[in-house]
Amino acid sequence: MFAKLRPCWLCAGIALLIAACGGRGNVAPIDVEKQAFEDLKSQIRETIEDPTKEAEAIRIVGVLEPDIADLRSTVRARKDRVSELNADYDTSRAAFEAFVPKWKLKFAKTKL
8 A cells, every 4th residue: 555655645745845846937836835835735536446435535635734834934933033033142152052942952852
């Protein structure tokens, strides 16, 4: 079963990489990401012949979409905070140390 899904997951990975790099032009990154997910769903429909497995794979992709959006907003917030800390030349080491364990702890509690 998973052998047939490998090309789909490979396409998903490639699509997400393209979506991550896609914000460099006139198209908004969120639009590129949405298109990548639609392309992935189309690829799943073309690749998987069993309707039950196809529906399950598309459902999983649907579950992943909001997770990717949450991840994108979390990464953006962390990058912004690091930029703020870096731009403030008076930031103490304690401020950096207070920031880093906060997100490390949150990541450690995330169930994979």
